[in-house]
Amino acid sequence: MMKPEQAAAQALGEKAVYRIDDLLQVRGSRASAYRTLRELRQIGFAEQLAGGYFTLRSSFFQPFFLWQHLIPSLNALKQARYFGRSYNEADIEVARRLLRGTVTLDYRAYELTGLQMPHTFFVYVQDPDLATGVLRKHKFWEGTRGRVALLPSMGSFQNEIQRVYLDCIAYGGRSTLDAIAIEILHGEELDPKARGVFRADDVLKVKEELAAYEPGERSR
Numbered sequence: 001m002m003k004p005e006q007a008a009a010q011a012l013g014e015k016a017v018y019r020i021d022d023l024l025q026v027r028g029s030r031a032s033a034y035r036t037l038r039e040l041r042q043i044g045f046a047e048q049l050a051g052g053y054f055t056l057r058s059s060f061f062q063p064f065f066l067w068q069h070l071i072p073s074l075n076a077l078k079q080a081r082y083f084g085r086s087y088n089e090a091d092i093e094v095a096r097r098l099l100r101g102t103v104t105l106d107y108r109a110y111e112l113t114g115l116q117m118p119h120t121f122f123v124y125v126q127d128p129d130l131a132t133g134v135l136r137k138h139k140f141w142e143g144t145r146g147r148v149a150l151l152p153s154m155g156s157f158q159n160e161i162q163r164v165y166l167d168c169i170a171y172g173g174r175s176t177l178d179a180i181a182i183e184i185l186h187g188e189e190l191d192p193k194a195r196g197v198f199r200a201d202d203v204l205k206v207k208e209e210l211a212a213y214e215p216g217e218r219s220r
Helices: 004-012 020-027 030-043 064-078 089-098 105-113 128-137 160-171 175-189 200-211
Strands: 046-048 053-056 081-084 102-104 121-125 148-152
Touching: 004 020, 004 030, 004 064, 020 030, 030 046, 030 053, 030 064, 064 148, 064 160, 081 089, 081 128, 089 121, 089 128, 089 148, 102 105, 102 160, 105 121, 105 160, 105 175, 121 128, 128 148, 160 175, 175 200
Parallel strands: 121 148
Antiparallel strands: 046 053, 081 148, 102 121
8 A cells, every 4th residue: 555655755856776874864763764665665666775775766756646557567567577589679579479468668659659769678468477488488588688578467458558658657767758758749648637747858858859750750
């Protein structure tokens, strides 16, 4: 269950790596700091590192009301499994032929916006173990460097564009720019009550890059 006090940790501000002492300053006690970190890890916002350090997804700094909409995406991302064979674009071409599922994040965002060249092929599959077997049969190896990522199907896919949008916000980083582009180009298909809040300079950057495309040049 999400708690408003978890959002108090947003006072940390965005940076690459945090120490538990940083969280102690906003939570008041070491016990509260560790409890908050544990809860944020369970949601999918935080990843604990060695030596008392941890990282936070940029999506953690979205408004608290949006968190409930991000939970399915965050849960799926926590369970992502990465695979590679040649560790280049050829892996994606093979995976597209082998796997049946719903594509999201990099490659689907590029189809929707044409904004950023995709890198990792994220796909929701009904049976990750079965999909894993298929990939291994074709000499894919599981590991952190793989450019093919299997996600377990969870949450709603009724509005596919909405789900890609939320996945991009949840993943954070460069995917945040994809979410902004989706909102600009497909805003009428998004739930007004489940929209992110973005930095003004990021929105301006995306608008400028989208405007640079000639009509028909952007991939749909």
